[in-house]
Amino acid sequence: MNIAIIGAGFTGLTAANSLILKGNTVEIFEMDKTPGGLAMGFKKNNWDWSLEKHYHHIFKSDSSILSLAKEIDTSFNFYRPNTSSLIDNHIIQLDSPEKLLQFSALSVPSRLRMGLVLGYLKYVVKWQDLEGFKAHDWLEKQLGREPYSILWEPLLKSKFGPYYKDISLAWFWARIKARSTKLGYPEGGFGHFADRLAEKAVSLGGKIHFDCQVDRIVPNGKTVTVFYKGKKSDFDAVIVTVSNALFAHLAQSLPEDYKKKLNEFKGIGALNIVLELKKEFLPKDVYWLNICDPSFPFLAVVEHTHFIDKSHYNNSNIVYIGNYLPSDHELFSLSKEKLLDRYHPYLDKIHSGYKNNLLDIHLFKVPFAQPIVTTSFSKKILPFNTPIPNLYLANMQQVYPWDRGTNYAVEMGRRIAKIIHT
Numbered sequence: 001m002n003i004a005i006i007g008a009g010f011t012g013l014t015a016a017n018s019l020i021l022k023g024n025t026v027e028i029f030e031m032d033k034t035p036g037g038l039a040m041g042f043k044k045n046n047w048d049w050s051l052e053k054h055y056h057h058i059f060k061s062d063s064s065i066l067s068l069a070k071e072i073d074t075s076f077n078f079y080r081p082n083t084s085s086l087i088d089n090h091i092i093q094l095d096s097p098e099k100l101l102q103f104s105a106l107s108v109p110s111r112l113r114m115g116l117v118l119g120y121l122k123y124v125v126k127w128q129d130l131e132g133f134k135a136h137d138w139l140e141k142q143l144g145r146e147p148y149s150i151l152w153e154p155l156l157k158s159k160f161g162p163y164y165k166d167i168s169l170a171w172f173w174a175r176i177k178a179r180s181t182k183l184g185y186p187e188g189g190f191g192h193f194a195d196r197l198a199e200k201a202v203s204l205g206g207k208i209h210f211d212c213q214v215d216r217i218v219p220n221g222k223t224v225t226v227f228y229k230g231k232k233s234d235f236d237a238v239i240v241t242v243s244n245a246l247f248a249h250l251a252q253s254l255p256e257d258y259k260k261k262l263n264e265f266k267g268i269g270a271l272n273i274v275l276e277l278k279k280e281f282l283p284k285d286v287y288w289l290n291i292c293d294p295s296f297p298f299l300a301v302v303e304h305t306h307f308i309d310k311s312h313y314n315n316s317n318i319v320y321i322g323n324y325l326p327s328d329h330e331l332f333s334l335s336k337e338k339l340l341d342r343y344h345p346y347l348d349k350i351h352s353g354y355k356n357n358l359l360d361i362h363l364f365k366v367p368f369a370q371p372i373v374t375t376s377f378s379k380k381i382l383p384f385n386t387p388i389p390n391l392y393l394a395n396m397q398q399v400y401p402w403d404r405g406t407n408y409a410v411e412m413g414r415r416i417a418k419i420i421h422t
């Protein structure tokens with residue numbers, strides 16, 4: 001079969017490799033200049049590894065991407081970095097049951113209650129029993145208002161913005177269930193991993209059109225036509241890996257009721273400043289700092305070089321200032337300098353005088369970064385098959401109950417390839 005894939009993210013690249021190995025002819029259309037999608041990297045001339053535009057790591061339980069790494073002779077290294085939270089201007093390590101039990105801002109009964117509730121979620125329960133509950137309501141009730149508002153409410157708020165009260169408890173369960181204290185990172189970075197996948201697809205005979213935005217997808221009898229850069233090509237099957245809303249826009253001839261469904265799915269964008277600094281930013285080797293203070297205008301500070309050796313980045317200290325926001329939020333429209341000005345008083349509270357160490361600033365924005373996973377989401381997810389024969393949808397809005405991630409993109413890429421070529 002002659003197959004087109006829209007998007008050279010981890011879903012598209014994995015599907016391409018699987019389909020090529022089964023003897024199909026595959027062409028990928030990617031609007032960016034490099035592969036990797038949301039996990040894409042960038043590399044300065046004096047760095048020997050690429051760096052993600054948005055912080056990335058995997059968990060020990062991420063078996064699909066670990067097995068794919070073996071197939072392309074790439075390896076992940078696992079480390080046990082320090083994950084902490086900023087609470088009342090104090091940085092507190094809270095990344096294990098022991099640390100939680102020592103958390104003196106909560107009373108002893110509240111700590112024990114939290115331990116029991118998280119333990120229940122981690123070890124006992126089937127997610128199907130939980131998906132009808134809202135994480136906000138359930139956690140507030142089970143943990144008590146104060147413990148919930150100190151630790152978990154700020155995290156839900158910062159990840160899902162205005163939608164945080166609607167998120168399914170099954171999503172929260174999956175976060176607790178799948179997380180390992182050891183975190184993995186590929187040799188060379190996720191960008192390098194994506195390059196390897198792209199190179200493999202090409203070496204096996206696949207074609208990748210970079211810098212090539214698809215404008216329209218139209219059914220044409222038994223085939224599907226892809227329109228791009230003033231040209232068009234016919235395919236026996238087309239796989240679309242972009243968001244539901246964008247798919248509705250690209251394939252206008254889809255039935256109206258199906259397009260309405262596609263547009264009902266909500267998502268939130270991501271905004272990441274990357275600082276290069278002469279000196280470390282966070283104390284005590286902290287890699288990940290959750291901001292549990294609602295007055296701060298960002299959600300996390302991630303010191304990448306407390307996880308991965310800074311020698312790969314010409315000894316710069318690399319720090320992400322991460323945020324999830326609706327793409328029409330006013331912070332999205334600011335330049336990197338203006339955005340840093342907004343963040344500056346808060347960053348200065350964490351590390352006074354850090355600006356004297358500033359070497360460079362980068363800003364990366366994506367309008368769709370995180371699906372909004374509401375209650376009973378399993379009943380809302382759209383299947384891979386669409387109303388147009390031989391046109392398939394495989395994207396982050398079908399990943400559930402697990403939080404979307406490169407591991408699930410790989411798993412989805414393999415699943416869609418199996419469906420098309422059994």
Ligand SMILES: Cc1cc2nc3c(=O)[nH]c(=O)nc-3n(C[C@H](O)[C@H](O)[C@H](O)COP(=O)(O)OP(=O)(O)OC[C@H]3O[C@@H](n4cnc5c(N)ncnc54)[C@H](O)[C@@H]3O)c2cc1C
Nearest residue numbers: 007009010011031037038054056057213214369405406409
């Ligand atoms: C801030 C942030 C942090 C994250 N942290 C982690 C993490 O720690 N670990 C982890 O595993 N995952 C993480 N993720 C999620 C992970 O990056 C995604 O789940 C995964 O990369 C999704 O891959 P995908 O191929 O399904 O989609 P995408 O990566 O979105 O790929 C879709 C591709 O389609 C292309 N495209 C869009 N429109 C068109 C068009 N019209 N024509 C041609 N091409 C088009 C896009 O450019 C893109 O390359 C994070 C994501 C973000 C934003």
